[in-house]
Amino acid sequence: MARPVWSGALTFGLVSLPVQMFTATDSHTVHFHQLQRGTSDRVRNKRVNERTGEEVPLDEIVKGYDAGDEYVLIEPGELEDIAPGRSQAVEITGFVDLEQVEPIFFDKTYYLGPKGKEYAKIYALLEKALAEAGKAGIATFVMRNRQYLVAVKAEGGLLTLHTLHWADEIRDPRREIGTLPDSTDVTSRELKMAEQLIETLSMDWKPEEFHDTFQEQVTKLIEAKRTGESVEKAEPPAKATNVVDLMEALRASVDRAKSPEGRGKGKTAAADAPVARIKDAADKRRAGRAAKPEQETKPKPKQTKQAKASSFDSLTKAELYQRATDAGIPGRSSMTREELVKALSGKRGRRKAEAS
Numbered sequence: 001m002a003r004p005v006w007s008g009a010l011t012f013g014l015v016s017l018p019v020q021m022f023t024a025t026d027s028h029t030v031h032f033h034q035l036q037r038g039t040s041d042r043v044r045n046k047r048v049n050e051r052t053g054e055e056v057p058l059d060e061i062v063k064g065y066d067a068g069d070e071y072v073l074i075e076p077g078e079l080e081d082i083a084p085g086r087s088q089a090v091e092i093t094g095f096v097d098l099e100q101v102e103p104i105f106f107d108k109t110y111y112l113g114p115k116g117k118e119y120a121k122i123y124a125l126l127e128k129a130l131a132e133a134g135k136a137g138i139a140t141f142v143m144r145n146r147q148y149l150v151a152v153k154a155e156g157g158l159l160t161l162h163t164l165h166w167a168d169e170i171r172d173p174r175r176e177i178g179t180l181p182d183s184t185d186v187t188s189r190e191l192k193m194a195e196q197l198i199e200t201l202s203m204d205w206k207p208e209e210f211h212d213t214f215q216e217q218v219t220k221l222i223e224a225k226r227t228g229e230s231v232e233k234a235e236p237p238a239k240a241t242n243v244v245d246l247m248e249a250l251r252a253s254v255d256r257a258k259s260p261e262g263r264g265k266g267k268t269a270a271a272d273a274p275v276a277r278i279k280d281a282a283d284k285r286r287a288g289r290a291a292k293p294e295q296e297t298k299p300k301p302k303q304t305k306q307a308k309a310s311s312f313d314s315l316t317k318a319e320l321y322q323r324a325t326d327a328g329i330p331g332r333s334s335m336t337r338e339e340l341v342k343a344l345s346g347k348r349g350r351r352k353a354e355a356s
Helices: 076-082 117-133 188-200 213-227 243-258 275-296 305-310 317-327 337-355
Strands: 006-012 015-023 063-066 071-074 089-097 106-114 135-143 146-155 158-164
Touching (some): 006 135, 015 117, 071 076, 089 146, 117 146, 117 158, 188 243, 317 337
Parallel strands (some): 006 089
Antiparallel strands (some): 006 015, 015 106, 106 158, 146 158
């Protein structure tokens, strides 16, 4: 069981619910150490006086705010004296419609659980009431010497707490982005084609079907470097669409989306999974990948050479490279996409001839 990062009471009106708060998300970050090239020696960061070059002990370090013409020095103890005390309660000051809280305000998500089984009824009551009302409770509380604005919501049968950005932390996009169009005319044909493309590519939200491919490539790079293998380089980014070719690009995109390869696999909506079960869905996806090799050993119907080649048309270069790696095709790291397709098609033909 995970350890709570905070515990206290969730209060609304005269009702008080003892709760514990748990981290709801993980990070895919692959952590590296810094080493000196040509050695296995770790590189360490030191606190050094930039004028003398000498290392400074931690107890001699103070904070300084640059006021322009001088530094305003702040002792660590002075910050502790004015820091707000840790909140013992998240006191909801009011409830708002969920649609009123724009996504840009949401920062980090936590799970809330009752502190004991004896509080299950109050917990369930608040969760069901928030779900039925479609509202979120807005509150402020202090954790780790920092004050947070939060929203308490009902999601998938449990209560979640979302830390929010303060209003003055949201940047004005008109000030940040100098290239935003003020008013740009688009033709009705262009708008209709763009709407058609959006409709054709519409799908059900299934987060478990998406995964961090870059993190997987980093892991493959590490393993390849460890074993002396070569690694396929990433494909270059797509070129920007020329305004003159916009209609043709939209039309081609719609045609591609309507094709069997473009549509991908079904869009049938599954029942909305509770937030707490998203992890289980990811585990099922991984289990399915592990079982895939067994499925591929079943006899497959005969294909013509043309059909074999076309079966690779919907695969990306990275996916083709992975299949070439599995098939043990030499020289694959320097092949183009077309060469990978040709090599994979020829590999299948040779296997068939050897089997006969």
